[in-house]
Amino acid sequence: MVDMPPVVELDTNMGAIVIELNEEKAPKTVENFLNYVKSGHYDGTIFHRIIDGFMIQGGGMDAEMNEKATNAPVENEADNGLKNDKGTIAMARTQDPHSATSQFFVNVKDNDFLNHSGKNMQGWGYTVFGKVTSGMDVIEKMRGVPTGRFGMHADVPKEPVVINSATIITQ
Amino acid sequence: MQSFDHLITTRPHEVRQVLISDLHLSPEEPALVQAFLALLDDCLALPTLKRLFILGDWFEVWIGDDAYLLLSEDERQTHWLTPLIVKLKKIRVAGCEILVMHGNRDFLLGQPFCSLFGAELIYEPYTLSVGQQSYRLEHGDALCIDDKKYQFFRKIMRNRLTQWYLLNKSLEKRLAIADKMRQKSQQNNANKAAYIMDVNEDAVIQAMADSDALLHGHTHRPDIHQATSNKKRYVLGDWRLLDGDTRQPQVSAVIGAVTADEDSDDNNAELRLVEFNVLA
Numbered sequence: 288m289v290d291m292p293p294v295v296e297l298d299t300n301m302g303a304i305v306i307e308l309n310e311e312k313a314p315k316t317v318e319n320f321l322n323y324v325k326s327g328h329y330d331g332t333i334f335h336r337i338i339d340g341f342m343i344q345g346g347g348m349d350a351e352m353n354e355k356a357t358n359a360p361v362e363n364e365a366d367n368g369l370k371n372d373k374g375t376i377a378m379a380r381t382q383d384p385h386s387a388t389s390q391f392f393v394n395v396k397d398n399d400f401l402n403h404s405g406k407n408m409q410g411w412g413y414t415v416f417g418k419v420t421s422g423m424d425v426i427e428k429m430r431g432v433p434t435g436r437f438g439m440h441a442d443v444p445k446e447p448v449v450i451n452s453a454t455i456i457t458q
Numbered sequence: 459m460q461s462f463d464h465l466i467t468t469r470p471h472e473v474r475q476v477l478i479s480d481l482h483l484s485p486e487e488p489a490l491v492q493a494f495l496a497l498l499d500d501c502l503a504l505p506t507l508k509r510l511f512i513l514g515d516w517f518e519v520w521i522g523d524d525a526y527l528l529l530s531e532d533e534r535q536t537h538w539l540t541p542l543i544v545k546l547k548k549i550r551v552a553g554c555e556i557l558v559m560h561g562n563r564d565f566l567l568g569q570p571f572c573s574l575f576g577a578e579l580i581y582e583p584y585t586l587s588v589g590q591q592s593y594r595l596e597h598g599d600a601l602c603i604d605d606k607k608y609q610f611f612r613k614i615m616r617n618r619l620t621q622w623y624l625l626n627k628s629l630e631k632r633l634a635i636a637d638k639m640r641q642k643s644q645q646n647n648a649n650k651a652a653y654i655m656d657v658n659e660d661a662v663i664q665a666m667a668d669s670d671a672l673l674h675g676h677t678h679r680p681d682i683h684q685a686t687s688n689k690k691r692y693v694l695g696d697w698r699l700l701d702g703d704t705r706q707p708q709v710s711a712v713i714g715a716v717t718a719d720e721d722s723d724d725n726n727a728e729l730r731l732v733e734f735n736v737l738a
Contacts, residue, residue, distance in 0.1 A: 336553075400550060400574060400575050410531075
């Protein structure tokens with residue numbers, strides 16, 4: 288049965304961002320992401336790491352920079368052929384290729400070096416699981432916000448960029 | 459001169475940009491390669507580092523990106539460049555931009571290779587704002603206009619057609635050509651007076667007309683010069699293996715660092731030359 292791809296809307300304090308998820312190419316990652324959306328995990332989280340010319344990352348911290356509890360990590364699916372091009376959404380993770388939980392990022396440039404190049408620690412890459420279909424103008428505003436240090440975190444927006452809610456529009 | 463170690467251990471949060479040049483890396487100089495990796499490790503530990511500039515002669519020779527890009531995954535695993543690419547990628551993912559400029563040795567370096575680690579190939583002259591000042595960045599070889607032989611050679615080498623011609627030759631042929639060119643260069647340099655291999659003062663003044671300061675490498679004579687009454691010329695140093703025959707060899711290089719007070723929006727940023735030292 289071929290369904291329409293799931294679509295999620297992020298309602299932020301800087302505007303709405305609509306993301307179409309590629310369930311076919313990143314089934315585990317999309318399932319993981321939708322679980323967080325359904326449980327309300329993303330509501331009240333912020334984009335805590337914004338680097339202009341690179342990406343905007345969020346979905347893990349609240350406005351006080353406290354990390355929200357997450358589920359078990361999801362397997363890396365970066366070998367699905369999808370590229371970290373401008374406007375795509377991918378999973379953030381630690382050095383461990385299979386450590387992604389709830390944090391994601393939107394590429395604001397074609398970041399080739401994040402793509403899968405081999406099944407080894409350095410080459411695994413970051414799983415792309417969807418793309419922004421509406422709201423790139425919001426992302427363009429977000430990428431330029433003033434940032435600074437917050438404790439041991441760098442590139443933290445001085446004024447919180449908040450995800451008020453994340454909702455599934457179609458599934 | 460202040461040591462880079464001292465700077466990064468006393469004021470790590472203030473180091474915003476690092477500028478290096480003239481490493482002349484090759485598999486024949488493992489100590490220099492390790493020293494570069496050590497610098498990258500230092501950079502990874504700097505919480506607000508925004509840019510790393512590599513301003514030419516990063517590699518002793520570069521015969522084309524394909525020498526690395528066409529390797530199989532297995533061949534790459536054991537290649538000397540791979541640890542550099544891995545570490546540079548880490549720096550990029552941590553949010554630091556990497557900007558690479560051609561030198562007279564590695565002018566065939568391409569964007570495809572740089573994209574492996576998210577770096578951007580930049581062209582001279584590059585204008586960098588440091589605080590209220592505008593710095594002109596270039597490799598430096600274009601300023602040695604007294605070396606007419608070299609400038610003639612440079613004109614040919616930097617020509618797109620020449621590069622297209624070279625890159626169309628097989629890797630083996632290119633290696634042979636590179637070897638011959640280096641031999642010839644060494645022979646020629648042995649016969650040249652020291653002054654023609656340094657920058658020409660008039661060329662410097664002309665180049666700096668629209669900038670507040672100039673920074674370059676190439677001459678392997680690190681220093682800060684008063685180019686005009688109110689403009690300075692900063693020269694980065696080459697990476698040198700010292701005491702190579704002793705039990706404690708070390709690599710030393712004069713590099714550039716831009717620092718700014720925290721929360722200052724970089725309005726009072728300043729550039730300084732510091733000495734990078736690491737035990738080999």
